[in-house]
Amino acid sequence: MTTLNDENYYEKQWEFMSASQYKSFTVCEAKALAELTGEIPKENTEAFLVGNYVHSAFEGDEAHEQFKKDHEPEMLTKQGKLRAAFIVAEEMVQRLKKDTFFNNLYQGEKEVIITGKLHGEHWKGKIDCLNIEQGYFVDIKTTADIHKKIWSENRRVWIPFVEAYGYYEQMAIYKNLLEQKYKKEFTPYIIAVSKQSPCDLEAIEIREELLVVSLNNIKGNLERVSGVKNGEIKPRMCGKCDYCRGHKELSGFVSSEELIS
Numbered sequence: 001m002t003t004l005n006d007e008n009y010y011e012k013q014w015e016f017m018s019a020s021q022y023k024s025f026t027v028c029e030a031k032a033l034a035e036l037t038g039e040i041p042k043e044n045t046e047a048f049l050v051g052n053y054v055h056s057a058f059e060g061d062e063a064h065e066q067f068k069k070d071h072e073p074e075m076l077t078k079q080g081k082l083r084a085a086f087i088v089a090e091e092m093v094q095r096l097k098k099d100t101f102f103n104n105l106y107q108g109e110k111e112v113i114i115t116g117k118l119h120g121e122h123w124k125g126k127i128d129c130l131n132i133e134q135g136y137f138v139d140i141k142t143t144a145d146i147h148k149k150i151w152s153e154n155r156r157v158w159i160p161f162v163e164a165y166g167y168y169e170q171m172a173i174y175k176n177l178l179e180q181k182y183k184k185e186f187t188p189y190i191i192a193v194s195k196q197s198p199c200d201l202e203a204i205e206i207r208e209e210l211l212v213v214s215l216n217n218i219k220g221n222l223e224r225v226s227g228v229k230n231g232e233i234k235p236r237m238c239g240k241c242d243y244c245r246g247h248k249e250l251s252g253f254v255s256s257e258e259l260i261s
Contacts, residue, residue: 004113004124016115016124017226019170022218025225026166029235031243033228040243049074050089050195051142055128057093058140059111085195092142092193099201102191106138107131116177119219121226125174136187137174141167146192146200162190162204171206172214 002012013021013036024032034040049071056067068075075086082090096102108131115124129138141162149158162168171188178186187205194200227233237244 004115006111006113009113009124009126012124014229015122017121017222017229018124019166019173021229022169022173022222022225023166025228026221028238028241028244029225029228030237030247031241033235034243036229044074046074046083046085047142047195050085050092053086053089054092054096054142054193055140058096058106058128063111088195088197088199089142091197092195092199095199095201096140096191096193101203102201105189105203106191108134108137112137114174114177114181116180118173118176118215119222121222123173123177125170125177127174127178130178132182135185136189137178138189138191139167139171139174141165141190141192142195143192144195146194146202162192162206163210168206168210168214169218172211173218175211176215 002008002015004012004016021032021036024035031040035042052067053071053075056064075083077083106129108129110129112127112130113124114127114130115122117123127137128140131137143161143165146161148161150161150164151157152159152164167190171190175186175188188211190204190206192200192202192204224233228235237247239248
């Protein structure tokens, strides 16, 4: 198995499963496979870039300056000024830098690559801040509104953004991989910062039982996800994303009521 480093981490998508890859397959198998095979480029949405802008600021000055240099065309207007989303991103960074609780918590090694085996698959992850001595890790999450309720079609209930975006699963995977490696317990924490002006902050902990349920859900889904990824199972189309819209073919009629089902 390949040893991962900063240079090859994002290249080894076939050898390793990751939380983001797993999530993409559970959202739309067809689009996830198309991105993996290179049929379509992986999206670098503005929301994705804003999140990485904030992350890179706490990775270190050199990493942050390199990120801004690499993504200057997406971040600047034709007049050479920061786009509105990145003005807010800089506000988010400054807000975190001024927060005492965050600075006391965010102590440890930054951008730590972790690998291991879970439910028969090789996994990889990159942890924002790892404190091995005190047995915890921290991930920064950016979101439009920390307290916005999101409707879950599967569960038929309103859920928080940390559940809707697969962060329970991500934290459960990281916790499991860390505990395999270091033979001790680790507690996950999320620092959430909103894309608002002024931005909102929250320090979030996740109950143990939610992490256990998440690992069980991964176990239940992983055989199919791996089968689709490895070409053993035909991918399903979600029918809702941009990829599915672009590849949709009519095969018959639907009733008008089905349009909103």
